[in-house]
Amino acid sequence: MEERVQERQVEDIPLHDFYTSKAYNRSQQLDILKQWVEQKSILFLGYQQFSTIMCDNGTSRTSIDCQEILLKVPHILILDEGHTPRNEDTNMLQSLARVQTPLKVVLSGTLYQNHVKEVFNILNLVRPKFLKLDTSRAVVNRIMSRVQISGVRKQLKTGTNLALFDLIEHTLQKDEDFRRKVAVIQDLREMTRKVLHLLQRDSLDELPGLVDFTVVLNLSSRQKLEVKKLNKLDYFKKASVGSLVYMHPELKSLTDKYSSTGGKGSEIDNKEMDKLVENINLRDGVKAKFFLSILGLCESTGEKLLVFSQYITPLKLMERLAVKVKDWSLNKEIFMITGDSNSKHREQSVESFNTSADAKIFLGSIKACGEGISLVGASRILIMDVQLNPSVTRQAVGRAFRPGQKKKVYVYRLVAADSPEEDDHFICCRKELISRMWFEWNESCGDQDFYMKTVDVNECGDMFLESRLLQEDIKVLQKR
Template identity: 65%
Template sequence: MTENHCRKNLFSDFLSVEEKHVWEVREKDVDDNSSDEHLEEDDEDCEHSFLLKDDLGYVCRICGVIERRIETIIDVQFNKAKTSTRTYASDYRSGKDRDSSDMVGVKLSEDDLVVTDIAAHPRHKKQMKPHQVEGFNFLRSNLVTDNPGGCILAHAPGSGKTFMIISFMQSFLAKYPHARPLVVLPKGISGTWKREFQIWQVEDLPLLDFYTVKADSRAQQLEVLKKWVEQKSILFLGYKQFSSIVCDKESSQVSTTCQEILLKQPSILILDEGHTPRNEDTDVLQSLSKVQTPRKVVLSGTLYQNHVKEVFNILNLVCPKFLKSDTSRPLVKRIMSRVHIPGVRKNLSSGTYAAFYELVEHTLLKDEDFKRKVTVIQDLREMTNKVLHYYKGDFLDELPGLVDFTVLLNPTPKQKIEGQKLKKFSRKFKICAAESAVFLHPMLSSLFENSVPTDDKMDELLEKLDVRDGVKAKFFLNMLNLCESSGERLLVFSQYLLPLKFLERLSVKVKNWSPGREIFVISGESSAEHREWSMERFNNSPHSKVFFGSIKACGEGISLVGASRIIILDVHLNPSVTRQAIGRAFQPVQKKKVYAYRLVTAGFHEGEDHTT
């Protein structure tokens, strides 16, 4: 078993909480009288959509059923903002004479969010699985309280995190209509979020972003931000877009106002694929930490990436100074007293906690004292159980199965020659990119340093080469033939665009297939519309055969369950990225057993990366 596998398993133990009898979770305390019985009798006939009427309570606007009578409801009172506060910096001749909080419109203070209980909408609750009910209640306990704070939902990919948070946001907005949720996420999955919202919305909420309206300039972006502040709506931004605005050094009134809005207006901040901002030296993490709301929610299916410190960076984002809190401090001291690395001083006086991270990681990975490992894991559980909710994905056991192969391939003689030439490179990433091309086919050695060639140039190259000279190219064609004969669809992932372009054009040449019919491609440059269209066509069209995806562009939120065979062309230095890629097919709704093939060329850097 490799160190990375050990690390994954041990950290899963760290994250996992004690199993609970989730079926004992009590039903929402709606009402104990006859309205409940009436509601259940009509469930099959009506998809209830409840509205609050002052004289009756929560009433279905379709069939008229009363879910909760007015006398049982203590509603929230909001302090209405004065009209004069709905002004913006662009309306001022001199912003220096104004308080910055007045420049950004209505600012909902914590005093305005009077604490009241919230519950999932009946339509959502009917669809929730036990772990989603637990997750919803966990969100409520952290976000709807006298002293709100942030939290992390570390649920397995495909377990329905998006649906759960959509349900919570709608319940939150129903109680706090002046609240302004902000969702920051990888740009490529914004379309998936919007589609989910449209499926599960119980109220027609505007879903705003910069991409749909092509708001490229700061002035255009300010108009979108104004609209978000002025009306009950939800704003979606990509990580890079958010950090570019917050970290913008331009001192213009428009740029300053955009920053003020993003930092002061959000009432709740949702971070999808929340492991993205894990590096403390990046603009993304630093800009997100400046958002003033205490209600920050991280969603991640692969929270642990490479190092223990990165997890604590995310914990510090949702709970500032997490290790210095009254809850954490005694546990930090307890852990430090248990663990030991020769030569490492147990010194926390500098406040960096570097020794703590190093000692914990060493204990989990290299300590031979199993009892000490278990004890440290239990301490970490206790430290994080109020802010981190973990679900490993029991639903995966119900799927037909996953067979995950690592395929060690011997390079051909021509590939060995080209591989030896790559040893002159000193930069690790350059070597990885070169090996990815050369070990697919040696004829690609002249192209990896250039931009990806056009279809015509790649077709010219294909006319000159012998496919048998490339060990991975041969494997791909054999797998393509197998899938065609068995009626299966194939996924192919790579970190680099050149191998994907080569195999795409090889499929066209050998099979006479067409892009958009049998062949589909997603890269970082693909628009949200193209991603959605490609996923839908690949999963549902009877003609689709093979899907080529940039592994980075196919993160969480991408569903490719139409495929049952997966080829990973190269070794990623972060193993969780590869697990995510496999999870694009191995997730709920999958009807077939999934086979994954991780291709590794023996005898070169690629093989060394795999073993480490």
């Protein structure tokens, strides 16, 4: 961020931050804050750094001075990735709300994350008591009169903001009356038009293009048997175990065996994984099979592949499959980062993948590859599992589809057919729909503009998917 500011600033304004100044304790941080106060300058501060200082219960003069400066001195507060402090129960949001300047700007490409109330938490940060404004109250009353969900309304406390948020969420996600959805969206847009502003990213329009597919895969007979057992599990266990089953059922068997001896599935070493890979029947695992097929196609066309999963074990399996089948090596043709990767390893892996002619594939934990990582060396992206928060997947796609990309980017979001993952996919689509309708809607939009289109595999415009190698297990192909 600091480098970008330095590149674009029209006058020489001093920049301050704790990291480059190695200001690790409160006394050192206070020295930096005093330098910032003395002249017109910019202070860069991480959300966690800010929250930690503000929640410091120490009674020392140094701690109190740090807090007072951060609350009273800023003339303008700019929140990059401003959806981060969206939870009203966190110290982060409560601390930011205490900053006294009325000039607050939130920058976010994914403002809607999981629930309407999170958007209003951010709006209230920028414009305190936003819903109590006369203009807002008029629209709120109109929305409450539109929604007709008797079963839900009886359970909600009428007149509370929570009731409003839940009614809006329910209407936009589950109401079958599209006209009512549109009416509520129009109300939301009217209410927020003076505080929410959409900035069209012309830089993305200049890129070669983005083709985004959802690929629903028929499971093998072995996988179908395992899926029947998933319904007995709680939601989170169902998702984590399901990710193994959809990849390959042998992965679940290995994890169960490892866990029975007191280990964790994520701790399975290469030796154990290699034993599995040595005897694996790829036809039993449709996602593992799809992965190797698309990897081979990328190799034949000279393209690099970027693969995301929210779980470590499937990533390890894909790494060892690439080693066995392609005779590739980690940190030469194959690169991988997870939440445990340190910053040095991340930087080296990203740089090598983007610049090395030997690099073929980058495997990443989807949440570890967040904002700021550029993987423009890849032109094919494989999303191995469904994220209930659609913005996480959108940000993952943005690692390759961003300024600096020289090729058209193709995205393949894999979904296991007739499984709990397909149910999650439908929930995710509804959340994505809310965001698009709220922030991108216009009067020319119709119902069809907000839903993915089912396309013929043979006429999808992607030579990879039109190959028999990938078509064999596809049940449904959708295109954004």
